[in-house]
Amino acid sequence: MAHQNAGLYIHVPFCTAKCCYCDFYSVSDLTLCDPWFDALCREIALYRGQFSTFDTVYIGGGTPTVLKPERLDAMLQIVSRHFTIQSDAEITIEANPQDITVEMAHQLVAAGYTRLSLGIQSFDDTVLAFLTRRHTARDGVKAVYTAREAGFKTISIDLVYAVPGQTRAQWHKTLVQAIALAPEHLSCYQLTVKDKTPLQQRVVSGAVVMPDAEMEELFFMDTVSLLASSGYHHYEVSNFARTAELVSRHNQKYWLHAPYLGLGPAAHSFQDAMRWWNVTSVKAYIERLQNGDSAVAGGEKLTHEQLRAERLMLGFRTRCGIEHSFFDRSQKSHAAIRHLAAAGLVRVRNGRVLPTTRGMLVADSMPHLFL
Ligand code: SF4
16 A cells, blocks of 8 residues: 555534534534644644655545634645645645635635535525524525635535435425536535434434435435536545546545545544544543644554455445456355346446446445455
């Protein structure tokens, strides 16, 4: 893996309030921003010998844009002081639409961010209210225009479907609005019920009923068909890009087992079959780094079998699938491929086993056939 370029992820663990469905680690106590940033600078320095060059940088969260633009600028400068960021690097920042003011957008472009990932989620105010988002559909449209005018060449929009009460017609309208804004990239996620979220409580209590599997499949197939007919390349279960060059290079590192360094509370890293993760607490993170310790809370060396299982699952989630030579020559593998092909879930083409659109939908359940 040493020859592969590494990616850098920085987790900004702050949100002004929590959305009802979200289980990403974040806190709303913004007085911790200063000591967290100080700790982050210390953590960056700790990895100087272990990583040297990044060709993707991804600032995620949380909500990175709760930080002042000067701080988001300083973050990239400090990273550049300790590591080489390749001149053609993809440098993404996630943002909530209401934070993208004219000033913020210009400062992000000037700081060197090349890609803006906007958490718009929907262009329907009823859906946004259900999701307890703090912005309107209009804010979403405005953010795209503002980012474009400021000079962002690559804009990605995050959207959510299969929201309780949402009709296919409503979702269609959101997609049509998104397409009209011509983003280079779209991520369309199915709403899932995560543990210990307010949404889960409402589902368990019966106050909210999630769409059934049949409905979820219809939402997914509608999404793929409309975006494909609008010129978007469906390259991963939830991800669509205008051209092959506009796929998320950073996310591909996760899918292809390329090395990546994750900094900040709850961030995960991967290098040479080792995976390790940081403490899931801003306060503990600050304390450890202030004391000169590392923030790592645990780690594991993945076995050959674990790497293989992950590679299968991640491979079946992506349009380019898995090289045929990856599969062993056992009867079991041959039978599994034949079975999936007969069910219309994969195709074998040019030495690769490729998932069909329906196959991508059930990608997570396919690896067990090979293990
Ligand atoms: S969905 Fe985004 S904005 Fe909402 S709580 Fe999660 S990280 Fe924060």
